[in-house]
Amino acid sequence: MQDKSLDIIHAHARDGSRARDAFFEKNALELAAISRTIAASMVAGGKVLFCGNGGSAADAQHLAAEFVNRFLLERPPLPAIALTTDTSILTAISNDYHFHEVFVKQVKALGRSGDILVGISTSGGSDNINKALHQALELDMVTVGLTGKKGREPMQACCSHLLVVDEESTPIIQEVHIAAGHILCMLVDHYLFEKPQESKKGQGC
Numbered sequence: 373m374q375d376k377s378l379d380i381i382h383a384h385a386r387d388g389s390r391a392r393d394a395f396f397e398k399n400a401l402e403l404a405a406i407s408r409t410i411a412a413s414m415v416a417g418g419k420v421l422f423c424g425n426g427g428s429a430a431d432a433q434h435l436a437a438e439f440v441n442r443f444l445l446e447r448p449p450l451p452a453i454a455l456t457t458d459t460s461i462l463t464a465i466s467n468d469y470h471f472h473e474v475f476v477k478q479v480k481a482l483g484r485s486g487d488i489l490v491g492i493s494t495s496g497g498s499d500n501i502n503k504a505l506h507q508a509l510e511l512d513m514v515t516v517g518l519t520g521k522k523g524r525e526p527m528q529a530c531c532s533h534l535l536v537v538d539e540e541s542t543p544i545i546q547e548v549h550i551a552a553g554h555i556l557c558m559l560v561d562h563y564l565f566e567k568p569q570e571s572k573k574g575q576g577c
């Protein structure tokens with residue numbers, strides 16, 4: 373039997389690059405707008421909450437950690453919480469109520485007007501994410517959805533900002549989501565901590 377390893381590797385790499393290029397081509401301005409909104413919320417005392425399932429739960433934790441610890445710049449910790457990490461909270465809510473409620477209850481407990489909720493779902497069909505986003509809107513929070521092609525329709529009603537990777541493959545969508553998440557961290561740091569370049573008066577171009 374012929375080994376298909378290289379074909380598999382190159383096909384995935386090619387699909388990933390295509391999806392990533394198309395996404396950033398289309399969503400760069402929206403990504404900058406979301407990053408400005410997060411930076412402004414933090415300046416005003418707000419915070420960002422993240423939620424997701426499976427691999428997207430890992431993304432939620434990964435991104436919250438970038439804010440709380442640091443990203444590329446050496447700077448003060450920034451307020452972010454992953455709603456995916458406390459097993460006592462997750463099991464108590466799932467056990468006593470329903471798995472649909474695991475994030476919405478935490479949003480009710482922790483979310484305040486002006487905070488941001490980022491919901492990450494490749495399918496857009498995860499009830500626990502969409503319920504949490506609806507609740508966040510009710511609390512006058514800003515909601516950001518990261519999804520894939522199928523998620524555009526179910527998530528648009530609950531997202532102030534929706535970033536869609538126009539693909540159906542879950543891992544390819546996830547790989548673009550984490551790239552977008554890293555850029556959010558980069559831009560928030562840029563808006564909050566990088567001083568604008570001094571304009572050099574008298575030097576014509």
Ligand SMILES: O=C(CO)[C@@H](O)[C@H](O)[C@H](O)[C@H](O)COP(=O)(O)O
Nearest residue numbers: 425426427428493494495498542543
């Ligand atoms: O990481 C992966 C697939 O790459 C899986 O764990 C995946 O995240 C899980 O099946 C999730 O439950 C999918 O949820 P969602 O993205 O549709 O909201």
Ligand SMILES: [Zn+2]
Nearest residue numbers: 426427543546
């Ligand atoms: Zn995965």
